[in-house]
Amino acid sequence: MDNTTIKEHYITEFRKAEENMNGEASTAFHLIRKNAIAKFDELGFPTAKNEDWRFTNVSPLFKFDFKKGNTVKLNNSDIEKYLINGLNENIIVFINGIYSVELSSIKKQDNGIVIDSLKNVLNTKPELVQNYIGKFAEIDNGFTALNTAFASEGIVIIIPDNLQVKGHIHLLYITGEEGKHVISQPRNLIVTGKNCRVNIIESYHSRTNEANLVNAVSEVVVGENSFVEIYRLQQENESSFHINRTQSILAASSTYTHYSVTLGGAIVRNDTNIKLNAENCTGNLYGLYLTEGSQHVDNHTLIDHAKPRCQSNEMYKGVLNDNSRGVFNGKVFVREDAQKTNAYQSNKAILLTSTAIIDTKPQLEIYADDVKCSHGAAIGQLDNEAVFYLRSRGIDEELARKVLIRAFANDIFETIANDIFHEHLNNLVFEKLK
Amino acid sequence: MLSVKNLFVKVEDKEILKGINLEVKAGEVHAIMGPNGSGKSTLANVIAGKEGYEVTGGEVTLNGTDLLDMNPEERAREGVFLAFQYPVEIPGVSNATFLKTALNEIRKHKGQDELDALNFLKYMKEKMRVVGIDEKLINRPVNQGFSGGEKKRNEIFQLQMLQPTLAVLDETDSGLDIDALKIVSAGVNSFRSKTNAVIVVTHYQRLLNYIVPDYVHVLVNGKIVKSGGKELALELEEKGYDWISNPKGEAVAV
Numbered sequence: 001m002d003n004t005t006i007k008e009h010y011i012t013e014f015r016k017a018e019e020n021m022n023g024e025a026s027t028a029f030h031l032i033r034k035n036a037i038a039k040f041d042e043l044g045f046p047t048a049k050n051e052d053w054r055f056t057n058v059s060p061l062f063k064f065d066f067k068k069g070n071t072v073k074l075n076n077s078d079i080e081k082y083l084i085n086g087l088n089e090n091i092i093v094f095i096n097g098i099y100s101v102e103l104s105s106i107k108k109q110d111n112g113i114v115i116d117s118l119k120n121v122l123n124t125k126p127e128l129v130q131n132y133i134g135k136f137a138e139i140d141n142g143f144t145a146l147n148t149a150f151a152s153e154g155i156v157i158i159i160p161d162n163l164q165v166k167g168h169i170h171l172l173y174i175t176g177e178e179g180k181h182v183i184s185q186p187r188n189l190i191v192t193g194k195n196c197r198v199n200i201i202e203s204y205h206s207r208t209n210e211a212n213l214v215n216a217v218s219e220v221v222v223g224e225n226s227f228v229e230i231y232r233l234q235q236e237n238e239s240s241f242h243i244n245r246t247q248s249i250l251a252a253s254s255t256y257t258h259y260s261v262t263l264g265g266a267i268v269r270n271d272t273n274i275k276l277n278a279e280n281c282t283g284n285l286y287g288l289y290l291t292e293g294s295q296h297v298d299n300h301t302l303i304d305h306a307k308p309r310c311q312s313n314e315m316y317k318g319v320l321n322d323n324s325r326g327v328f329n330g331k332v333f334v335r336e337d338a339q340k341t342n343a344y345q346s347n348k349a350i351l352l353t354s355t356a357i358i359d360t361k362p363q364l365e366i367y368a369d370d371v372k373c374s375h376g377a378a379i380g381q382l383d384n385e386a387v388f389y390l391r392s393r394g395i396d397e398e399l400a401r402k403v404l405i406r407a408f409a410n411d412i413f414e415t416i417a418n419d420i421f422h423e424h425l426n427n428l429v430f431e432k433l434k
Numbered sequence: 435m436l437s438v439k440n441l442f443v444k445v446e447d448k449e450i451l452k453g454i455n456l457e458v459k460a461g462e463v464h465a466i467m468g469p470n471g472s473g474k475s476t477l478a479n480v481i482a483g484k485e486g487y488e489v490t491g492g493e494v495t496l497n498g499t500d501l502l503d504m505n506p507e508e509r510a511r512e513g514v515f516l517a518f519q520y521p522v523e524i525p526g527v528s529n530a531t532f533l534k535t536a537l538n539e540i541r542k543h544k545g546q547d548e549l550d551a552l553n554f555l556k557y558m559k560e561k562m563r564v565v566g567i568d569e570k571l572i573n574r575p576v577n578q579g580f581s582g583g584e585k586k587r588n589e590i591f592q593l594q595m596l597q598p599t600l601a602v603l604d605e606t607d608s609g610l611d612i613d614a615l616k617i618v619s620a621g622v623n624s625f626r627s628k629t630n631a632v633i634v635v636t637h638y639q640r641l642l643n644y645i646v647p648d649y650v651h652v653l654v655n656g657k658i659v660k661s662g663g664k665e666l667a668l669e670l671e672e673k674g675y676d677w678i679s680n681p682k683g684e685a686v687a688v
Contacts, residue, residue, distance in 0.1 A: 384485075389522040389576075392482050393536035393592065394510035394543070403535070407526025407575075 036148035045142040055327040056298040066183035069096025086420040089167025097184030114158040137247040147217040154187035161193035176207030188218035196226040206237035220248035236264040252278035262289035273302040276310040287316035291324035298327035311342035318349040320356035334366040345375040441492035452656035468653035469675040478604040482516035511543035513599030517589040524576040582609035590621035607641035619644030639671035
């Protein structure tokens with residue numbers, strides 16, 4: 001199918017879904033969806049002509065007839081392999097995008113904290129999300145439009161002032177159904193009040209070998225003096241697609257830290273954007289991707305310094321093997337008002353073969369004059385002298401290369417405050433390098 | 435121990451070694467001296483198995499085993515150790531982790547049990563005392579930010595840790611002040627035993643005051659042109675390499 005046919009297909013799907021809605025079609029929330037489908041009709045799917053999608057051709061997606069998945073009966077033992085021992089205080093499981101009450105386990109929280117599926121919230125208290133969804137993730141491409149148009153399921157986390165979620169919330173997205181190409185479009189919303197704290201792990205997995213499509217949008221609203229940390233792990237099979245947009249907005253004196261780890265997927269596109277929207281906030285964006293075969297991983301980030309005295313740290317590192325391809329585009333805006341900004345950006349990649357490709361573009365736009373901004377991009381290969389040095393001490397070539405790749409990623413590891421996640425990621429990296 | 439027979443080596447079509455013969459027996463220290471560009475480092479690298487060298491003739495065996503057929507890690511496990519002229523910095527890998535991995539790879543090869551963290555630490559502390567290396571260097575990434583002297587000391591520390599059968603020291607004295615030279619030499623001397631051997635590659639005689647060789651070989655233009663006892667090194671120091679490369683005794687302007 002071509003871009004236009006596929007577009008028509010989704011618009012038809014939307015109309016069909018609408019016909020099957022009873023009262024819901026007249027809700028305020030559905031208006032957001034309707035506006036989104038109109039926007040989708042206008043935008044269509046991005047093509048290489050769109051500057052932001054120049055290096056990522058999404059047309060391989062159109063070869064598949066993606067269908068909404070069904071709930072698949074899974075046991076606790078089926079999901080055990082996806083859990084991280086020590087970080088599983090709260091587990092929320094989505095199978096093919098559908099919330100699984102049986103597999104999820106949420107500890108009792110302080111009064112007022114909401115951790116629930118979007119579907120449940122829309123059925124019971126839509127006013128909780130009404131003023132947030134779609135307010136931050138601006139619809140500027142077909143994927144965000146499509147996600148918004150079909151927004152019905154995902155996670156909602158709302159934390160009122162002065163409360164925190166103890167431990168971690170692990171969001172597990174498991175996709176796949178035998179003999180079917182599943183599309184799942186999680187829509188997540190995380191909102192904190194003042195002086196809150198929450199640690200979230202988002203991990204995406206494939207159940208089957210089929211090509212699936214995850215088109216996820218998350219909006220994160222970090223309240224004043226709050227602390228939000230998200231670890232996102234993309235571990236899908238190597239024929240699947242993942243389009244992710246995570247849009248965060250920070251209030252005064254807040255800290256937001258986002259890790260993007262991409263190990264799986266045929267084509268992965270992440271738009272990880274933050275807006276430092278009040279004074280004295282800190283935004284940290286860290287990324288690590290390891291690709292092989294013909295994987296394609298595109299990380300677009302935008303750090304918008306809208307107000308003075310904020311700092312941002314960004315570091316993305318990639319290791320590309322075989323014929324895989326990486327894209328990094330890191331925009332940093334420092335607006336006129338954002339004096340005393342401190343912005344640091346670095347992106348580095350190593351290419352393990354002569355056929356791996358990386359397109360990297362740091363992009364700083366600075367309109368304030370009293371700021372400290374630095375950026376650096378480096379692309380290199382594994383240091384052969386170092387490989388020989390390790391081998392000359394009895395370490396075989398394969399292990400020597402692994403050790404050096406792990407060492408390359410060490411700058412990212414050093415930023416991880418959580419020892420358990422540190423160890424988990426370390427194991428994932430070594431496993432991927434096998 | 436080590437036997438080098440009629441070794442010819444090319445680097446990018448240029449012949450560097452032109453028929454080297456060298457017999458090193460257990461318990462011996464051999465010094466290879468020679469002017470810059472004579473092929474000293476090439477010989478050291480070929481023994482260790484570095485890529486980029488084409489052996490066009492001859493053989494290199496260690497206790498009867500053909501080294502040239504092995505990759506660098508196999509040679510290391512068989513007991514070859516090269517102390518690098520320019521030790522490589524490896525950011526992100528701690529010295530201790532690196533050595534634990536290396537030591538256990540070698541132990542596995544020898545059919546010994548791997549050392550666990552505790553036993554490794556005990557063993558390492560003992561060797562740290564021998565070489566007098568600072569604890570903070572052990573926990574830092576391999577050679578990263580080390581001074582020239584610290585890097586060389588780290589090489590000798592690795593030598594002590596890995597206890598090879600054949601140690602090849604490539605210009606270990608370069609960049610060392612006299613105090614560092616003494617420490618490094620003491621580390622090498624305490625390594626020496628009846629069951630191992632050392633090849634010291636050096637431009638200067640100075641190091642040989644501290645690591646006293648049994649034999650000195652002079653390498654000029656890819657060939658060993660003269661061999662002798664430790665006195666030969668002193669003679670070279672006094673007369674310079676021209677004395678040998680220009681045996682007719684004609685003075686050559688410096």
